[in-house]
Amino acid sequence: MVDRRHSWKIAVAASAIALLISCRASTPGGAEAALAKKIKQETIGGKDWKNPLPDTPESQKTGAEHFQHHCQICHGLDGHNTGVPFADTMSPPVADLGDRSVQVYSDGQLKWIILNGIRFTGMPGWSGVLDDNEQWAIIRYIRHLPAKGSLGPPPVYKEAEEEHEHAEEGQGPQPHQHKHGDRDHKH
Secondary structure, X not given: OHHHHHHHHHHHHHHHHHHHHHOOOOOOOHHHHHHHHHHHHHHOOOOXXXXXOOOOHHHHHHHHHXXXXXXXXXXXXXXXXXXXXXXXXXXXXXXXXXXXXXXXXXXXXXXXXXXXXXXXXXXXXXXXXXXXXXXXXXXXXXXXXXXXXXXXXXXXXXXHHHHHHHHHOOOOOOOXXXXXXXXXXXX
16 A cells, blocks of 8 residues: 555656646647737726826937837847847737737836836836836837938847857957946957
């Protein structure tokens, strides 16, 4: 009897280990994606919030500046994920902000997303980091994104790619210079 119980425990443990080894994050199936979309539609607030900033080139420029500082690391300089190496490999993938699925949200819903983030997606909430006017300005920029690829990759990824190429060529890191705010920075 003891051998039988022991064998059963070993079989259960082996099955659990095999199951865990085979588990990995993968692209959601159709039903899972549809359910997630429906949940987002129901839970994202701000539907009635109105953007108090006028839709002017100045507010769009201000939004672009804040976007470049806070959002480009995931969404690229252009909002279309250009040059972001992990954008398509995340589950779910990083949203292309020019895509219809994003552009159909009201300004208030986009503000709610920026403010609170979206759980289980990698999108953080920016409450306490960006003030209301900065968030509204980013939305003005999102409504007027430049063409996909037109701004190139974010500098951090371009620099990393260049360093990787030099390493593959056996050259090691190359001296270079870039800006941190208004200061030049040399390596």
